[in-house]
Amino acid sequence: MTGPPISTLCRKVVCVDPDDDSPPTDAAAALRLIQDQRSATARRLDPDARLLYWPWGVAWLVGFGLFFLRFAPGDRALVPLPSWLPLTVLFVLLAAAGTVQAVVSVRAYGQVSGDSARRGQWYGYAWALGSVSVYAGLGRISEHLPHDLAALLWSATAVGLTGALHMAGGAVWLDQDLFRLGLWISVINLVGAFAGPGWHPLVVAVAGGGGILVAGALARRRQRQRQQP
Amino acid sequence: MTELDPVIHAQARLRVVASLSALNVGDKIAFPRLQELLAMTAGNLSVHLRKLEDAGYVEISKTHRGRTPATLVGLSRRGRLAFEEYTEAIRALLDPAPSKEQP
Numbered sequence: 362m363t364g365p366p367i368s369t370l371c372r373k374v375v376c377v378d379p380d381d382d383s384p385p386t387d388a389a390a391a392l393r394l395i396q397d398q399r400s401a402t403a404r405r406l407d408p409d410a411r412l413l414y415w416p417w418g419v420a421w422l423v424g425f426g427l428f429f430l431r432f433a434p435g436d437r438a439l440v441p442l443p444s445w446l447p448l449t450v451l452f453v454l455l456a457a458a459g460t461v462q463a464v465v466s467v468r469a470y471g472q473v474s475g476d477s478a479r480r481g482q483w484y485g486y487a488w489a490l491g492s493v494s495v496y497a498g499l500g501r502i503s504e505h506l507p508h509d510l511a512a513l514l515w516s517a518t519a520v521g522l523t524g525a526l527h528m529a530g531g532a533v534w535l536d537q538d539l540f541r542l543g544l545w546i547s548v549i550n551l552v553g554a555f556a557g558p559g560w561h562p563l564v565v566a567v568a569g570g571g572g573i574l575v576a577g578a579l580a581r582r583r584q585r586q587r588q589q590p
Numbered sequence: 591m592t593e594l595d596p597v598i599h600a601q602a603r604l605r606v607v608a609s610l611s612a613l614n615v616g617d618k619i620a621f622p623r624l625q626e627l628l629a630m631t632a633g634n635l636s637v638h639l640r641k642l643e644d645a646g647y648v649e650i651s652k653t654h655r656g657r658t659p660a661t662l663v664g665l666s667r668r669g670r671l672a673f674e675e676y677t678e679a680i681r682a683l684l685d686p687a688p689s690k691e692q693p
Contacts, residue, residue, distance in 0.1 A: 472623035
């Protein structure tokens with residue numbers, strides 16, 4: 362997987378194409394070469410934003426959507442689904458979104474190290490440790506709550522943490538799309554929490570999941586503009 | 591006319607430097623990945639990297655990923671500056687408008 366040690370390259374000088382040591386034919390050719398090379402590299406090292414956003418949007422839309430349909434306000438089931446189904450679907454889709462994100466990121470950034478890699482790593486730690494520490498406390502409390510309030514506590518906390526970490530990510534990378542998405546998620550979480558048990562998953566599914574899908578489309582558009590030669 | 595930097599003013603090395611300039615400041619890329627991005631042979635890329643390293647434009651470091659040795663390549667601060675100046679000079683050649691306004 363690694364290149365030859367630089368110290369052995371003297372033996373390979375014979376393979377060098379003598380022509381590519383020549384200067385570009387003119388200034389226009391040089392500028393075109395610079396622009397093409399930079400945009401080609403950026404395209405390869407910057408994964409398609411849709412792959413990073415959309416799987417999460419689908420997970421929220423479908424997962425929280427099913428939760429609303431099964432546990433609607435007033436302890437009604439709008440659709441007679443088995444009670445284990447909504448959460449199972451939500452967790453499976455979240456795990457799938459996490460897997461897609463991991464694979465896409467490793468393929469794009471896997472061979473780049475330095476400051477960016479360190480930022481990504483620390484940001485990942487914030488997600489992992491932040492989730493564990495928050496949920497450990499929730500687990501202790503929610504067992505003493507009725508089902509609907511426990512569900513609200515869990516989802517409002519999880520969505521709130523997600524919103525805050527998205528905003529933090531936007532600050533780390535100066536990424537407007539990520540920051541605005543975090544802002545949006547935080548606001549709709551507030552709306553959902555005030556709307557109360559039963560309504561929160563509907564708000565999160567439609568406005569949250571939909572918001573992530575829109576943010577992904579906007580991030581993709583900005584990415585294409587950036588990558589134009 | 592501004593003298594163009596002879597180290598960068600060669601097609602292959604210009605491609606190498608342009609590619610590396612697309613990395614964020616402070617980042618380095620593994621040699622095989624750079625080779626793949628540029629579609630150059632390992633020997634060819636090594637020769638050009640050596641010239642760029644001699645000029646102080648790229649920094650090459652060797653580390654280990656697990657037990658396999660890895661060669662990492664990045665643009666130095668000086669290399670980034672040289673590339674920016676080269677690009678400026680090229681743009682000035684193509685669009686000498688600002689100098690026309692001068693008396």
